[in-house]
Amino acid sequence: MENGAGSTKEENLLSRMALNDNKAGMEGLDRDKINRIIMEASKGSRFYGNELKKEQQVNQRIEKMMHQKAQITEQLLQKAQAQVEKMTSELEKSRDLSRVIVHVDMDAFYAAVEMRDCPELKDTPMAVGSMSMLSTSNYHARKYGVRAAMPGFIAKKLCPSLVIVPPNFDKYRAVSEEIREIFAEYDPNFQPMSLDEAYLDFTDHLEQRQSWPESSLRLYNKSNTKFSLAVSHLSKSAQNWYLFRPPGIAPNMMLAKVCSDKNKPNGQYRLPPTREAVMDFIQKLPVRKVCGIGKVSEKMLNALGITTCSDLSRQMALLSLLFSETSWHHFLQISLGLSSTHIPRHEERKSMSTERTFKELSKPEEQLSLCRELCDDLAEDLKKEALKGKTVTLKIKNVNFEVKTRAQTLPYAVATAEDIFAVAKDLLKTEIENESPQPLRLRLMGVRISAFVSSDGKTPMQKSIISFLQLGKRDHSRSSPITHRKPERAHAKRLELQAAEPSPQDEGCEEPVPVVTPNNGTESLKQANTDDCTVQDLSENELASHVQPHASTSGCGTPAETFTCPVCFAKVKTTDLNVFNRHIDSCLSDAAKREDEASGSESDLDPEDDHRKSTVVTQKKEKPRDLKNEASASGGELDLGRVSPQEGQQTLKNNLVSLIQVDKKPVALQQQSSLSRSPLLTCPVCQRAQDTDDLAVFNHHVDLCLNQEVLHEL
DNA sequence: GCGGATCAC
DNA sequence: TATGGTGATCCGC
Numbered sequence: 001m002e003n004g005a006g007s008t009k010e011e012n013l014l015s016r017m018a019l020n021d022n023k024a025g026m027e028g029l030d031r032d033k034i035n036r037i038i039m040e041a042s043k044g045s046r047f048y049g050n051e052l053k054k055e056q057q058v059n060q061r062i063e064k065m066m067h068q069k070a071q072i073t074e075q076l077l078q079k080a081q082a083q084v085e086k087m088t089s090e091l092e093k094s095r096d097l098s099r100v101i102v103h104v105d106m107d108a109f110y111a112a113v114e115m116r117d118c119p120e121l122k123d124t125p126m127a128v129g130s131m132s133m134l135s136t137s138n139y140h141a142r143k144y145g146v147r148a149a150m151p152g153f154i155a156k157k158l159c160p161s162l163v164i165v166p167p168n169f170d171k172y173r174a175v176s177e178e179i180r181e182i183f184a185e186y187d188p189n190f191q192p193m194s195l196d197e198a199y200l201d202f203t204d205h206l207e208q209r210q211s212w213p214e215s216s217l218r219l220y221n222k223s224n225t226k227f228s229l230a231v232s233h234l235s236k237s238a239q240n241w242y243l244f245r246p247p248g249i250a251p252n253m254m255l256a257k258v259c260s261d262k263n264k265p266n267g268q269y270r271l272p273p274t275r276e277a278v279m280d281f282i283q284k285l286p287v288r289k290v291c292g293i294g295k296v297s298e299k300m301l302n303a304l305g306i307t308t309c310s311d312l313s314r315q316m317a318l319l320s321l322l323f324s325e326t327s328w329h330h331f332l333q334i335s336l337g338l339s340s341t342h343i344p345r346h347e348e349r350k351s352m353s354t355e356r357t358f359k360e361l362s363k364p365e366e367q368l369s370l371c372r373e374l375c376d377d378l379a380e381d382l383k384k385e386a387l388k389g390k391t392v393t394l395k396i397k398n399v400n401f402e403v404k405t406r407a408q409t410l411p412y413a414v415a416t417a418e419d420i421f422a423v424a425k426d427l428l429k430t431e432i433e434n435e436s437p438q439p440l441r442l443r444l445m446g447v448r449i450s451a452f453v454s455s456d457g458k459t460p461m462q463k464s465i466i467s468f469l470q471l472g473k474r475d476h477s478r479s480s481p482i483t484h485r486k487p488e489r490a491h492a493k494r495l496e497l498q499a500a501e502p503s504p505q506d507e508g509c510e511e512p513v514p515v516v517t518p519n520n521g522t523e524s525l526k527q528a529n530t531d532d533c534t535v536q537d538l539s540e541n542e543l544a545s546h547v548q549p550h551a552s553t554s555g556c557g558t559p560a561e562t563f564t565c566p567v568c569f570a571k572v573k574t575t576d577l578n579v580f581n582r583h584i585d586s587c588l589s590d591a592a593k594r595e596d597e598a599s600g601s602e603s604d605l606d607p608e609d610d611h612r613k614s615t616v617v618t619q620k621k622e623k624p625r626d627l628k629n630e631a632s633a634s635g636g637e638l639d640l641g642r643v644s645p646q647e648g649q650q651t652l653k654n655n656l657v658s659l660i661q662v663d664k665k666p667v668a669l670q671q672q673s674s675l676s677r678s679p680l681l682t683c684p685v686c687q688r689a690q691d692t693d694d695l696a697v698f699n700h701h702v703d704l705c706l707n708q709e710v711l712h713e714l
Numbered sequence: 715g716c717g718g719a720t721c722a723c
Numbered sequence: 724t725a726t727g728g729t730g731a732t733c734c735g736c
Binding site: 042045047048130133149150151152153154324327351353357401448 | 724725726727728729730731732733734
């Protein structure tokens with residue numbers, strides 16, 4: 001174990017710079033050769049110099065820690081051990097294995113999208129990003145050691161034939177949104193962590209299903225598929241299914257995340273909800289795999305001889321003496337396989353910032369004018385969310401990659417570019433002066449604002465019960481639970497600057513803010529699902545009253561009578577769900593037509609063209625139950641289960657048929673026709689090609705796959 | 715409240 | 724030629 005003492009600088013640096021072969025697709029490559037190339041390309045650079053410096057700092061921390069450790073007496077340790085045991089038994093009491101948490105992420109998301117749109121890329125090593133920075137790479141490229149967060153020019157040295165595709169975030173965002181609509185179906189409160197990753201709580205979904213009559217269950221399966229296909233219908237994203245990696249399923253968030261990383265070739269990894277299974281799983285787990293334990297923590301723990309979670313529990317008393325309370329409590333939870341069992345609702349943002357990397361900027365005038373630009377941008381973003389904050393922070397990184405932040409808190413909140421700049425300018429000037437007579441040689445500048453106050457400009461933005469409750473009614477211009485940030489403007493600016501071709505990997509904070517409230521729609525929903533009569537017995541108005549608060553896109557005070565069409569995204573002003581449904585139907589059939597026209601090159605054929613349109617149209621039946629259900633989460637799903645349960649068995653069957661027919665069109669035709677050459681439908685869960693062209697069968701398989709054991713146990 | 719550092723994505 | 728951007732949190736002042 002390298003613990004800093006006695007190893008060379010270069011060896012130490014390897015821990016920071018070397019290839020990270022954690023990820024999938026990195027097996028069996030020549031690590032030494034790759035590391036040598038990386039080192040050669042880096043050595044002597046300012047970046048490398050800074051890494052070296054940071055590494056030494058970490059080593060000092062470790063030394064300090066080891067020194068502390070040496071002073072711990074046996075007696076102290078025993079006392080600590082007692083405390084650990086006490087806390088352990090308390091935590092053990094709180095263990096909750098009843099939840100079914102799912103973590104999903106996409107496989108090389110951006111790269112997959114690019115390959116989808118440009119099939120030639122499928123067979124060549126490819127990465128998304130720039131010569132300065134790569135966001136992700138495909139599996140061909142990974143064989144060469146090319147990976148995310150690696151600068152493109154180094155990647156090119158590893159793999160000269162590498163094709164670097166500039167990122168197209170609008171596209172990824174669009175695909176992401178389609179995927180999220182599917183997520184919302186299973187958990188309206190799912191939490192997106194980024195464009196390609198999310199946590200879902202399946203517990204309620206499974207519970208509801210359990211109480212549904214068999215026919216509804218099947219129906220729901222169909223409607224689910226129908227939904228995703230309807231989405232695909234709009235933008236050919238049926239292929240999105242291929243983006244999914246097998247999800248991780250476990251009783252809490254930490255475990256689910258680790259499980260999804262297991263990436264078993266043949267399907268999802270599901271950790272059974274028993275203490276034994278959890279503990280067994282945890283023992284062998286390397287600490288680095290746990291979310292929250294990064295490079296530095298790993299290195300510190302390694303220095304103590306801790307590499308796996310079982311080491312963690314063994315050394316817990318020691319850890320409790322060496323680390324802060326929050327840290328060791330966290331470690332203890334990890335070692336017991338405990339973590340959050342419910343997915344937290346997305347909280348209010350606490351800060352907003354904008355920063356940019358550029359070619360060296362040393363002239364004060366240029367620096368100040370850049371600062372002003374950043375303030376303009378930030379103010380623009382603040383305006384979009386109607387935020388004001390009291391603390392302005394300037395961030396600078398010099399050409400040696402040294403980062404500094406300077407902040408000032410005002411007695412009042414600001415939001416305009418002028419006000420922010422007034423503060424940022426002073427902070428910057430001070431830094432310039434501190435450096436003089438040398439110039440400040442910058443490679444990055446950023447401005448952040450925090451300490452937000454509510455719109456009245458006085459009260460701090462803290463969670464009160466009232467604001468929490470109001471959150472549920474919070475409004476969105478789109479009915480999906482997803483919002484986006486920092487889209488075009490940031491990119492445009494980047495182009496303007498033409499600096500270091502920065503290519504962010506992500507859009508940062510996504511604000512999910514699900515539109516459904518726990519206490520509003522859901523309760524009555526469960527009822528509706530368990531009681532066959534409930535839905536029919538509800539009048540249209542009653543239904544509407546359930547739906548409206550969620551579907552509303554109105555601003556403050558506007559009556560909730562606007563629905564957002566999940567197809568064209570137009571706002572439909574009506575209180576009559578039938579009207580709204582008709583709008584969607586017409587949109588859908590329009591989309592079908594467009595798809596037909598455009599499908600020539602896409603899908604090889606569509607012999608049943610007319611038939612399709614007619615099935616789409618005849619299939620429009622309002623569906624109060626699901627309407628209520630899904631409207632609450634996302635208008636995007638209004639179209640999905642529009643089969644009416646109030647129609648009796650025969651009609652149900654008919655609808656099933658029509659659904660299957662509708663289903664077939666967008667994907668099935670695209671896939672099946674083209675797939676008569678290649679494999680048939682591929683299960684998004686186990687990723688195995690299914691030897692069937694019957695979507696009913698396929699659906700059944702997917703569903704079984706997803707819920708297999710869970711359902712069984714329930 | 716500030717500033718550095720760590721972490722995730 | 725060339726190593727990102729956004730947000731959160733923690734710790735030690």
